[in-house]
Amino acid sequence: MSSGSAIRGSRIGSSPMRPDERSEPAPRREVTYFCSAGHQAEVRFAADVAAPETWDCPRCGQPAGLDQQNPPGRLRAEPYKSHLAYVKERRSDADAEAILAEALAKVRQRRGE
Structure with missing residues (x-):
């Protein structure tokens, strides 16, 4: 027997099963960051927001920058x-x-x- 208050087939924070026809997603742009270890991180921002100069690399945690030829140096551990x-x-x-x-x-x- 199951309780009547259970919500089935969904989880907290989940999106609707199909997109709503009356709404469109906000315009976004993708920015690529490069770290000194050679990793690339693609981050999506709203189209009207300025991208930060540095971003933490999700793979190694080191700072990543916008310039592929000159990535920021490693943090001193x-x-x-x-x-x-x-x-x-x-x-x-x-x-x-x-x-x-x-x-x-x-x-x-x-x-x-």
């Missing part, structure tokens, strides 16, 4: 830093030793040593 790396940037070795000694003293005090 920052290496992953762990929590310890950030702590080492803020604290010196002497600070670390003092904090460790303080923590060990608290642990020893709790244990009764």
Whole structure:
């Protein structure tokens, strides 16, 4: 048994089964962007909108430009830093030793040593 409130044969955001005869799609134009990895991305914009100078390449995520001969350069990727790396940037070795000694003293005090 199925519930009576179910909508069958469609999903949220789907378009009508056939285009409406009374409406026409908005005029569009296709712009091609080129990234430094050699990928091409074709993006559709409304005909009356100016295309941006750069667009993120959908394949590699690098910036892509309108000029095929001169695509924008690759973004500089920052290496992953762990929590310890950030702590080492803020604290010196002497600070670390003092904090460790303080923590060990608290642990020893709790244990009764």
